[in-house]
Amino acid sequence: MxxxxxxxxxxxxxxxxxxxxxxxxxxxxxxxxxxxxxxxAKAEGRVLKLVALGDSLTAGYLLPESAAFPTVLQAALRAKGHKVEIANAGVSGDTASGGLARVDWSVPDGTDGVILELGANDMLRGIDPAVTRKALDGIVSRLKARGIPVMLAGMYAARNLGPDYQKRFEAIYADLAKEYDLVLYPFFLDGVQGADPRLALPDGLHPSAEGVKTIVERILPSVETFLARLKG
Structure with missing residues (x-):
């Protein structure tokens, strides 16, 4: 028993x-x-605060705020369960040097990460790639000194600027990503520029609301990789 x-x-x-x-x-x-x-336990419930630092492509040129890149990206990330807030620090017409001049006040203390999208206006104005490189390097290094990680969104050069300019300009992003171990999205306008005309505004340079959706859809995996680094 x-x-x-x-x-x-x-x-x-x-x-x-x-x-x-x-x-x-x-x-x-x-x-x-x-x-x-x-x-x-604390990290699981914390909202990550990001800043999208860029030019008109980030700002949402001629689009309502609800259709601008930071807002659409934030919604897409939240739909996938990510707790994020993305501030829109895009300024139309800004160059990389302009971004460097305002980075300290455009990216407040407490920011967890920055999505950096600058250089398109440098290219359109034919600015020496060495100047653009120095400015972007300055932005990344200044943010790094503050303990703020950066994801870099690259830009391609217009073909009419010649192969030498194209090579020097486009190398900026890959070189900085390698030097600082950044998550790199090589071409911000991938899938929009030169594609369906409905994805761009009449000027052919800026994305329409549908174009922004395409950008977000394509950049999303890279942003999620960036978020994984921030959480890690």
Whole structure:
């Protein structure tokens, strides 16, 4: 015959597990169950604050705020379960040097990461790629000094600027990504420029609302990789 104590072992063990679970939960709430566990619990519920630092392509030239790149990207990320807020720090007509001049006040303290999209206006104005490189390098290094990670969105040069300019300009983004170990999205207008005319405004340079949706759809995997780094 099995002793009574053995017959009740399963029930007693279940009760013990439940008590241990309650105690652990209380310790977590009190912050005494270990810094790593407490930090993980806090991180799960925290909203990541991003800044999209760019020119008119980021700002949403001639588009309502609801159709601008940062807003559409934020909605797409939230739909996939990411807790993010993306501030729109795009300024139409801005060059890389302009972005460097305003980076300190455009990216406030407490920012978790920056999506950097600049250089298109440099290219359109034929600015020496060395100047653009120096400015973008300055932005990345200044943010790094503040402990703010950067994701870099690149730009291709117009073919009428010649192969030498094209090579020097487009190398900027790959070189900086390698030097600073950045997540790089090589061409911000991928799938929009030279594609369906409905994806661009009549000027042929800026994305329409549908074009912004295409940009977001294509850049989304790279942004999720960037978020994984931030969370990691």
């Amino acid at each position: 099995v002793p009574a104590r053995q017959r009740t072992y399963g029930t007693d063990y279940a009760i013990l597990q439940r008590i241990c679970g309650i105690v652990l939960a209380m310790l977590l709430l009190l912050g005494v169950a270990g810094p790593a566990a407490a930090q993980d």
